[in-house]
Amino acid sequence: MKRFFILVALLVPFVSNAQSKLSQNIINDFSARIAAHYQLPNDSISGYIAEQLTRSGNAGLDIDSTVFDLKKDMVAFDAALKYLYQYSDCNRQRYIANLRSLGLQTNSVFPIATYTVNKYKDEAKALLDDKKDFLVTYAGPNTGKKPPASIADVIAANNNANAATTTPAEETSGTAAADGATAANTESAPAADTRNWEVRPLFQVRKPEQLVEMYGEANVTQRDAINLAGDKEGEAYVIYPDTDNEVEVQFDGENGNIVTFSHFPSKWKSPYGIKAGDPLDKLNKVNGRPFKLNAFEWTNSGLVTNWQGGALEGKGVTIVLKANNTGDPKQYDQATGDKTLRSDMPALKKLDVIIESIAFKGAN
Known part of the structure; x- marks a missing residue:
């Protein structure tokens, strides 16, 4: 009997800490399913999670980038599980049903459920109270999003936009000249602006040459970076200088980039x-x-x-x-x-x- 109690005493810590971590495969699975659902119009689960991440400040610089890649931000990942648990009224069975509705792999559902309930079991009452306050102002899911643009996406979009607005050289024949004279008298509608105005790729660049490749040599210039006291504080690279869409980018090495807006109205999605x-x-x-x-x-x-x-x-x-x-x-x-x-x-x-x-x- 004494040995039995010793064995129980040794096992208790393992039982109480059961499922204190999730494997990377399970993390990747949940991240991928949330990203997939975030692309669906009016998806209630991913929309609820995204709005709560935004309001709590766990979304980081860009809610779309965060939701599309939760596996890269474990603070946001855990918060997403917490808000799904809250969405499920802190009810384990309802939580499991919602995990299944996301299309998770079968061997991911129960580990996530156990992990989440263990982690937030002492916060259930606070989460339910917060949900009541949240629903007072929640306007519904804002989903149906596309994955955030990459540097390559920006280059492709801006190159296509430039190609669409380029007028081919006129022929020098008499007929072409006459057609040109007629065209000059015809007011043409302005071309739609199809440039990529996503800000997120600006945090991904690591050298000025990438900015030139993305936005064109004529649209990028170098200036002194001036701080609030009016003193020079390194160098900055300005995109679309002297326009309403002017934006300044400073490279700060391992500390990341600083992107500054001081002109308006601006088309950038900040x-x-x-x-x-x-x-x-x-x-x-x-x-x-x-x-x-x-x-x-x-x-x-x-x-x-x-x-x-x-x-x-x-x-x-x-x-x-x-x-x-x-x-x-x-x-x-x-x-x-x-x-x-x-x-x-x-x-x-x-x-x-x-x-x-x-x-x-x-x-x-």
Whole structure:
């Protein structure tokens, strides 16, 4: 009997820690099935997971890239399992049914179910409470997406766009000249812009030559990178310079690229759906809570200094705000000087505050 109790004592730790890890094959399987379902229009499971990943801040720089490749981000992977468990009302049998509906391999379902229930069993009540709050504002799944563009995709799309807008040389015959004269008097509709405006590939490039290959030599130039204090801070490469679609790329070696937008309106599809020119209210909503910023007309004027634990906390997003409506001294004086403001300050609503510039830091 004594030996039996000793054996039980030795086995208990193994039982309690059962399925504390998932094999890479199972991780790859779940990642692939979520990616496949994310491409289906109005898919409820992947749409729910994607929205919760975005709101929680676990989506990283680009929700589409994250959902399409969960196996590369284990924090997001675990969060996806948690939100599927929440979607399933923290009910193991319902969770298993939903895993099966995704088309997972049979030998993946039960290990994932055990892993998830063990990992989040103490959070069930909090997850159910969060789900109630989430559903109040959830507008439904936004799926039917295409996998994020790669560098090769950008090159192909932009080359096709350039070819489509190139006018072949006119023949020099009299007939061609007459046709040309007639064509000159005919107003033609502008060609559709089919260039690739995805931002994600800009975090993948590692040298200026790749930018030239992607966007064309005439559309890329080199400039000094200037920081908020007006000092030179290395070199930057500018795509579509001196246009509304201007974007600046800085290479920071092993630390990843910095992509900065300061012109608007812009066609670029930026991370988190926020870009230069967006209003303060939108930024508050994306962050999920008020944040802190420097007051205007002072050092580092309008710089966001603390996301206060919101969705943009620690995500490599640097934003400078500006006030457009500065004509009322009583309102503007409240937001100027050597002090820090909260983004929900009433006076800011009357100052028409917008994003002046936004920089995203992508890790290698």
